[in-house]
Amino acid sequence: MVALVSVVAGFYFYDRFNGGSTSPCSDPASISSHIYNSYRLQIVKSCITASGTVDRVIEEADGDVHLRTNLDPAYSNLTNSGNEGYPNYGDLVVEIICVNPPSQTDAIPACQNYTNQIPVPSAGQHIVITGPYVLDTDHYNWAEIHPVYSLVIG
Numbered sequence: 001m002v003a004l005v006s007v008v009a010g011f012y013f014y015d016r017f018n019g020g021s022t023s024p025c026s027d028p029a030s031i032s033s034h035i036y037n038s039y040r041l042q043i044v045k046s047c048i049t050a051s052g053t054v055d056r057v058i059e060e061a062d063g064d065v066h067l068r069t070n071l072d073p074a075y076s077n078l079t080n081s082g083n084e085g086y087p088n089y090g091d092l093v094v095e096i097i098c099v100n101p102p103s104q105t106d107a108i109p110a111c112q113n114y115t116n117q118i119p120v121p122s123a124g125q126h127i128v129i130t131g132p133y134v135l136d137t138d139h140y141n142w143a144e145i146h147p148v149y150s151l152v153i154g
Helices: 002-017 028-034 073-078 105-111
Strands: 041-059 065-071 092-096 126-136 142-145 150-153
Touching: 041 073, 041 142, 065 073, 065 126, 092 126
Parallel strands: 092 142
Antiparallel strands: 041 065, 041 126, 065 092, 126 142, 126 150
């Protein structure tokens, strides 16, 4: 019996720590390779999952969609002083990349050969998001999940 439990536990931990295909923290379709000027993002954690309610949906010139997300209380520690005030008003920035064709010239190459598969929610919807937790050094070091690997509405 002990041997059977050991084998099952071994398979579980092997799958969990060696990129099992069902992990929400895998990078589907190599999404991260389509971030333009990725040097500006300082990775804090390679992958997290958080939830909250979308306050605002903003289409950006780089083709990305920003979801200003009012986090559920369990995740309120994910924002920082860079997220306070204009333009985020305390919300976490959640970025779905390459949703639209970029009009910003330096972002065009990053979105080539990539088709977004992440659903875009509407303001007021509750979401669960998974992706890298980063600081955007071009924008006051505000905290973001960028890019979104997985998003569930509801």
